[in-house]
Amino acid sequence: MKLRRFTTLIILSIMVVSVSALAQRGEVEVMINADQGKHQISKHIYGHFAEHLGRCIYGGFYVGEDNTEIPNIDGVRKDVIDALRELKIPNLRWPGGCFADTYHWQDGIGPKSERPTLVNTWWGGVTEDNSFGTHDFLNMCEQLGAEPYLAANIGSGTVRELSDWVQYVNHDGQSPMANLRVQNGRDEAWKVKYWGVGNETWGCGGNMTVEYYANLYKQYATFMSDWGNTRGIYRIAAGATNDDYHWTEVMMRDVPHSLLEGVGLHYYSVLEWTDKGPAVGFSDEQYFTTMKRALRMEELVTRHSTVMDKYDPEKKIGLIVDEWGGWYNVEEGTNPGFLYQQNTMRDAMIAGVTLNIFNNHAERVKMANLAQTINVLQAVILTDENKMILTPTYHVMKMYNVHQDATLLPIMFDNVDYVHGDEKLPALSVSASRSEDGKIHISMVNIDLEKSQTIKLNIRGMDLKDITGSILSSGSVQDHNTFDNPDRVAPKEFKDFKMSKGIITVEIPPYSVIVLNSK
Ligand code: AHR
Numbered sequence: 001m002k003l004r005r006f007t008t009l010i011i012l013s014i015m016v017v018s019v020s021a022l023a024q025r026g027e028v029e030v031m032i033n034a035d036q037g038k039h040q041i042s043k044h045i046y047g048h049f050a051e052h053l054g055r056c057i058y059g060g061f062y063v064g065e066d067n068t069e070i071p072n073i074d075g076v077r078k079d080v081i082d083a084l085r086e087l088k089i090p091n092l093r094w095p096g097g098c099f100a101d102t103y104h105w106q107d108g109i110g111p112k113s114e115r116p117t118l119v120n121t122w123w124g125g126v127t128e129d130n131s132f133g134t135h136d137f138l139n140m141c142e143q144l145g146a147e148p149y150l151a152a153n154i155g156s157g158t159v160r161e162l163s164d165w166v167q168y169v170n171h172d173g174q175s176p177m178a179n180l181r182v183q184n185g186r187d188e189a190w191k192v193k194y195w196g197v198g199n200e201t202w203g204c205g206g207n208m209t210v211e212y213y214a215n216l217y218k219q220y221a222t223f224m225s226d227w228g229n230t231r232g233i234y235r236i237a238a239g240a241t242n243d244d245y246h247w248t249e250v251m252m253r254d255v256p257h258s259l260l261e262g263v264g265l266h267y268y269s270v271l272e273w274t275d276k277g278p279a280v281g282f283s284d285e286q287y288f289t290t291m292k293r294a295l296r297m298e299e300l301v302t303r304h305s306t307v308m309d310k311y312d313p314e315k316k317i318g319l320i321v322d323e324w325g326g327w328y329n330v331e332e333g334t335n336p337g338f339l340y341q342q343n344t345m346r347d348a349m350i351a352g353v354t355l356n357i358f359n360n361h362a363e364r365v366k367m368a369n370l371a372q373t374i375n376v377l378q379a380v381i382l383t384d385e386n387k388m389i390l391t392p393t394y395h396v397m398k399m400y401n402v403h404q405d406a407t408l409l410p411i412m413f414d415n416v417d418y419v420h421g422d423e424k425l426p427a428l429s430v431s432a433s434r435s436e437d438g439k440i441h442i443s444m445v446n447i448d449l450e451k452s453q454t455i456k457l458n459i460r461g462m463d464l465k466d467i468t469g470s471i472l473s474s475g476s477v478q479d480h481n482t483f484d485n486p487d488r489v490a491p492k493e494f495k496d497f498k499m500s501k502g503i504i505t506v507e508i509p510p511y512s513v514i515v516l517n518s519k
Helices: 002-024 080-089 098-102 132-142 158-172 177-182 212-220 247-256 284-310 346-362 392-404
Strands: 025-033 045-050 090-092 118-119 124-129 146-152 196-197 234-241 262-269 316-326 364-373 383-386 387-390 417-420 423-426 428-432 440-446 455-460 467-472 497-500 501-510 512-518
Touching: 025 428, 045 132, 045 316, 080 177, 080 383, 080 387, 080 392, 090 132, 090 177, 090 196, 098 364, 098 417, 118 247, 132 146, 132 158, 132 417, 146 158, 158 177, 158 212, 177 497, 234 247, 247 262, 247 284, 262 284, 262 512, 284 423, 316 346, 316 512, 346 392, 346 428, 346 512, 364 383, 392 428, 392 440, 392 467, 392 512, 417 501, 423 501, 428 455, 428 467, 440 455, 440 501, 467 497
Parallel strands: 025 455, 045 090, 045 364, 090 146, 146 196, 196 234, 234 262, 262 316, 316 364
Antiparallel strands: 118 124, 383 387, 417 423, 428 440, 440 512, 455 501, 467 512, 497 501
């Protein structure tokens, strides 16, 4: 027994010594235990968010049934449906955001010509005609093959309004709400599992203290299901912003766990709220700070998880990062309330490192939603009338979708520094998984603006032979796709790696993302 422990110690020390010796030579050895792993990377980590904000819904997803210029299915753009199906989006959060706590779902059902208008107070003060409502959204999710995640209004709604919404979309038998649904053209219930109980209730959702919200949450959550939650609803509490660990603590402590399936967390990579900097044409300094902000997700997820562990050591309750992404100043000449921004290789870096963080915390992070899908913040799609382009963020999410529902593999490596002035950040980010068919997937990001890195992937416990790869890389970190040049940034096949004695050597260029997959 003692001898075995001694031998293990020797092996570990040799590994550590050799790992740091490699680091000094500018090489990083990443140990990947391909035959191990306990936790599944929930596909829902790759979720998206669509708010009634700017041109996300109207003009982005929905152009109206009568539109003859832009091909659509029941008013939803066909090009968008195809692109999102291709992306394998697992879920879509709707209708907000801040908008959710102003939204009364009953105004968005029934004949479109009879629906009342509404003023979108949070986002540009524009008047909406309510033509995109519950049926439109849930039918669209069916088209997309994505699970809907409905964010309910508790800021200006009522308990009855929410319990009626649940009944309207989920009840199969006879009931006033189910009958109304049938009358409005939908026989079969949609069976929506994911429900948010308010949004940012510390701010636009009602400016509440967490102690007050915990009580309110209990009241709303109680009437969404029954004693044993036999409806199988997954209730997500509005979570903390950034490092408000007290918020998570109170929710975990004061809400009975029979009423709580997930706790939210919102975090944006923003330079300063007073001046968020440009989306394109940013300085190296601003790039570095954005990376610092993005990498902070590691600390936030770790520390919110630690608080949750205290009350839920079995990790039954999910940490749901239902808003994340980069946030910059809006593009010149666009409505400041519409949050329209371009998307460059910097955003590809945010996406790559953040998704690796979520993968590596798969034990607790059960869902995440990038803000937002189309034309808003770190979008995966931009539209201009009948044109549509895919952003660098889209490409990263597509390259990474191989991790969906795969088993997270334990990895170990000594990182190298990305140095900027007197400051430094870890240059590399890596995660690895094994999908059900036994294939191995490794996603790597190098955020350094100047240095490429040599990564030696030491795959243990499996003999990998056929490897394919893709890379997202570009001549400048400012590079982005435009309606005139839609494929400037696009993934390419990556063959530039060597395999020898179970070690795959990869040269990863500055600000690029590589995903390798075994066949
Ligand atoms: O995503 C934009 C806004 O950011 C959301 O409406 C809100 O929840 C957050 O503050």
